[in-house]
Amino acid sequence: MKSKDIFSLMVNPFSRIAGWQAFGLGLAIVIVTGFIGTFSNVAFDGVIDMHLTQNLTFVHSFKFLAIDIVCLVLVMTITGFIISKGFRIIDILGTMTLAKAPYLILAIAGYFTVSPDIKEVMKNPFIVFQSVSFIILTLLSIPVTIWGITLFHNALKTSCDVKGGKLVIAFIVALLVSEIISKTLIYKLM
Amino acid sequence: MLPTYCPSCQSQLKVKCLKCESCQTEVSGLYDLPTLALLSSENQQFILRFVINSGSLKEMASELKLSYPTVRNMLNEIINKIKVYEK
Numbered sequence: 001m002k003s004k005d006i007f008s009l010m011v012n013p014f015s016r017i018a019g020w021q022a023f024g025l026g027l028a029i030v031i032v033t034g035f036i037g038t039f040s041n042v043a044f045d046g047v048i049d050m051h052l053t054q055n056l057t058f059v060h061s062f063k064f065l066a067i068d069i070v071c072l073v074l075v076m077t078i079t080g081f082i083i084s085k086g087f088r089i090i091d092i093l094g095t096m097t098l099a100k101a102p103y104l105i106l107a108i109a110g111y112f113t114v115s116p117d118i119k120e121v122m123k124n125p126f127i128v129f130q131s132v133s134f135i136i137l138t139l140l141s142i143p144v145t146i147w148g149i150t151l152f153h154n155a156l157k158t159s160c161d162v163k164g165g166k167l168v169i170a171f172i173v174a175l176l177v178s179e180i181i182s183k184t185l186i187y188k189l190m
Numbered sequence: 191m192l193p194t195y196c197p198s199c200q201s202q203l204k205v206k207c208l209k210c211e212s213c214q215t216e217v218s219g220l221y222d223l224p225t226l227a228l229l230s231s232e233n234q235q236f237i238l239r240f241v242i243n244s245g246s247l248k249e250m251a252s253e254l255k256l257s258y259p260t261v262r263n264m265l266n267e268i269i270n271k272i273k274v275y276e277k
Contacts, residue, residue, distance in 0.1 A: 014260070016256060016260075017257055018258055018260070019259075159259050
């Protein structure tokens, strides 16, 4: 396979996989992300969020991921009904779940990260620069988040067959709404 | 591949003459090209496979090794092109 094909598959795997297949694969990756995230104290507390915490439990880790996916799928499905003439909900469910896959990288990277003590950070925020692993994780989170957002965008594009300005505006609004709802739910329920 | 657009001004071409290879009879006139002939060879191939697969997008997706929504989107694109040609 050519490098161009690999790149194209990385940013839009949904041309090859969608529906129940994508949901199965996505769910398996999300479960692994939840497990590793618990051990590495990486909480995915928002649709596009990731934070290092302390003493993260399995229950909280999986509740965060479940809220993220439910919010994302619900908001994107409603968006689909508004902007698309016809689509299958299973495609939205499958592609959006699989689009969460890049966050596994952050869960793994978090395992090798030494988190600076929060009390010390509150006293002196510049102390974070003393932890190289923390800086690396922070820098790594930027491309991973961009990759994740690209996948969410392509998931909506492929599932709903919408292009151009209509897709871009609807996607930005839907992503922001799902982020706000997931953050609010996590804050209220936890 | 049958040419469908004028290489000089890009207007849609019409059929002027048809010939019988058996008796050499020529039929002249100005006939519209069929809508399907106006589509690209890829689109024509897609329609052919679609008919062979009994109109099943699932079977098309499996044959083309593409996802179901991708194949449905390809079909939607062809439908939109046909609608434009038929206007």
